[in-house]
Amino acid sequence: MLLYQVNCITFIENVENERGNMFFLQQIWENFLDILYPSPEVCLLCRQNPVAKNQICRKCARELEIWQTGSASRNTVYVGKRGKFLSNFYLLYAAAPYKGAFKQAIQNLKYGKKTYLASVLGEIMALYLQTKAKLVFDLIIPVPLTSRKEAQRGFNQAQLLAEVISLKLNIPLEKGLLVKQRETKTQVSLKKDKRLQNLKGAFTLSHKISERPRILLIDDIFTTGATAKEAVLTLLKGGADEVTVLVWAKSIAKY
Numbered sequence: 001m002l003l004y005q006v007n008c009i010t011f012i013e014n015v016e017n018e019r020g021n022m023f024f025l026q027q028i029w030e031n032f033l034d035i036l037y038p039s040p041e042v043c044l045l046c047r048q049n050p051v052a053k054n055q056i057c058r059k060c061a062r063e064l065e066i067w068q069t070g071s072a073s074r075n076t077v078y079v080g081k082r083g084k085f086l087s088n089f090y091l092l093y094a095a096a097p098y099k100g101a102f103k104q105a106i107q108n109l110k111y112g113k114k115t116y117l118a119s120v121l122g123e124i125m126a127l128y129l130q131t132k133a134k135l136v137f138d139l140i141i142p143v144p145l146t147s148r149k150e151a152q153r154g155f156n157q158a159q160l161l162a163e164v165i166s167l168k169l170n171i172p173l174e175k176g177l178l179v180k181q182r183e184t185k186t187q188v189s190l191k192k193d194k195r196l197q198n199l200k201g202a203f204t205l206s207h208k209i210s211e212r213p214r215i216l217l218i219d220d221i222f223t224t225g226a227t228a229k230e231a232v233l234t235l236l237k238g239g240a241d242e243v244t245v246l247v248w249a250k251s252i253a254k255y
């Protein structure tokens with residue numbers, strides 16, 4: 001490759017004096033370079049920096065690294081047990097901050113229907129969890145959409161991510177266990193006290209959970225936390241031993 005490049009530069013220098021041919025030769029040269037070195041792919045997350053195909057750039061990798069040095073956050077849910085309400089909690093792991101390139105990437109997947117991004121984001125999520133938490137899980141469950149919403153979109157982004165993570169971590173995935181039975185309003189448009197009320201009873205289980213599994217619950221983003229909380233509560237009430245939540249990105253407002 002390099003030899004070809006050097007030969008061509010010499011060739012072009014030799015004919016540079018013939019001004020009339022310059023523009024034409026320049027074009028040939030550029031076309032030739034395009035064949036030799038096709039335009040590089042851009043970073044899958046920021047869509048700006050050139051990288052090899054299906055990779056992320058150093059800048060994005062660095063930002064992820066900085067973000068991922070933070071620890072998981074503890075989030076409390078209340079689970080009724082024998083008539084009493086006991087405080088319980090779940091751990092939340094977010095692979096990226098919900099901003100800039102990381103926000104754009106999940107929006108491209110969700111609304112731009114660029115479903116191939118799930119393999120990149122899912123892999124980053126799995127690697128992050130592997131390095132961060134020495135936890136053991138029996139089951140991976142995606143946060144579901146209502147069947148109507150899923151049919152409308154054509155896919156459930158949380159499920160696409162969960163499929164990649166399940167393969168990567170070698171943990172079985174159970175798709176139909178957690179069910180979203182009714183549509184809820186967009187959480188961000190609601191005041192805090194209305195958010196939990198909005199989601200109350202939104203999820204149900206398709207069957208009873210046996211053998212008290214340790215569940216890894218996957219979602220795309222964590223903004224107000226109300227969706228995750230309601231899903232965790234449904235799983236704990238239904239017989240899960242513990243639930244850990246892993247999302248692609250978390251809103252940084254409350255981090």
Ligand SMILES: [Zn+2]
Nearest residue numbers: 043046057060
């Ligand atoms: Zn990038």
